[in-house]
Amino acid sequence: MAIIEVNALRKTYGRGAGPGGRPAVDGVGFTVEEGEIFGILGPNGAGKTTTVECVEGLRIPDSGTIRVAGYDPVADHDEVTRILGAQLQESELPAKLTVREALALYAACYPAPADWRPLAERLGLTDRLTTRFGQLSGGQKQRLFIALALIGNPRVVVLDELTAGLDPRARRDTWELIEDIRRGGVTVLLVTHFMEEAHRLCDRIAVIDKGRVAALDTPSGLIRRAAGSTVISFTPAAPLDDPARAALAALPQAAAVEERHGRLTIHGTDDTVNAVITLIARHHITAHQLRVSEATLDDAFLDLTEDSA
Template structure:
């Protein structure tokens, strides 16, 4: 996505250390208005600290953060009016009911959304009279999403959006976030679900050990992975593994005991493989060609897969 106007969220050279250890180091990115921007990374990579600096909950040690031109720390009072936040490990009063929590948070904002349709969208309409402490994990999470959106914000920061949700609720929530974005809201999303990032995000910053390891569209990240294409087949006759390993673009070759061979590589690998097999008069049974997923790209980029 190309941006012609100044980004709505600007993070430039952000650095934050706890007890002398940098948890966020030289992180820079910009989020355009109306974009869903994902921050992806392993546990403890500095994702939450980064978005907390954007929300004004933490003061950066160095670097510049601007949200709609506001400094989240200095202009905190003004930022809160246009920000919706869903935090990790942050609750509402245990004996407050769902309805009361929605009404309370609506009253905080000058121009809130009607909370009733929002509660219906998040399937909370049967739980309006239930106290927060009696809600299940997924219901609590849905309430947090509603509270993040009820103020009719210009920027929404969602930290671990669908943690604790069942697959159905997860898909509903993704649709809701897409609709919210389509109404012009800018979304900053912290996640460790690849499927979620791939489905929702226009662009993704992969953070590893406090630094940005890659910043691209989901498709761009996948194509960067060493083995972007995966081919599996059962050869009708013997195949020389050395010949396979020498095919152009091959990243790995695996020969299983049941005879199935798995190759990872690029598009050119597939063409070369088929040519090679034809030359040896070998047929590829049960041939499957698939793209690598964001999962593979993620493991590749963060080095989390190296063991």
């Protein structure tokens, strides 16, 4: 059952507003099923944050419809704020505000808030309750913002660039927290530009490019749909002669052939593997460190947004 429905969403800013302008979001549509982690990926300026700010009711769309658990985020703003929590892309609190004061303040804004004490313990903030916001590390601030997004007992939480600026350990700790949030029954709408993050966490991903949905699938599905979803690489013992090089370049199954520092990389399909092995045998090529692997979400992302600068 869909808890978020976005249809033909359009939003234009500035002097370009109107039929002749170039919108930040141009006809975006997707649904988010209850209980899933749904990712939104896209280049900088693609319209990701504008899209989720419309879902949150922070911006008014020019056209299109949005429903969160059946409610319009603008017309039914009070109802949406009771069921949706948000961690914004850029968030700050007064530097002298303690963690305890922030949690108590936000809890006072809701008629039936979560008990912030077990929430703080769950997020590893118990020993930081008397610490001022300005003294928290980046990872601790992110944990606090997650707590504040959850303190209203939401059915949906929107996390926008949650792990930007975090070191690898803090980022992985945050990923575990997001997985724990989903296990608690909360639907997660995750905006990110980290491919590893999206691949690990998301059930489905919408790739937004130039204000439109370029693709929507599971992480594995996006990879399979990308050109060159299978990658074969090897280092020939000796430089290839012209016939071998021409044969490699002419492989019909290969989407791309690259050579760097003497190592060849061929992007193709499963059928490309047999074709490359046959070519190696036919031309008596000794191939060192021959590897076959699946393309990554990075590869799929670049393929889907290749025209974006």
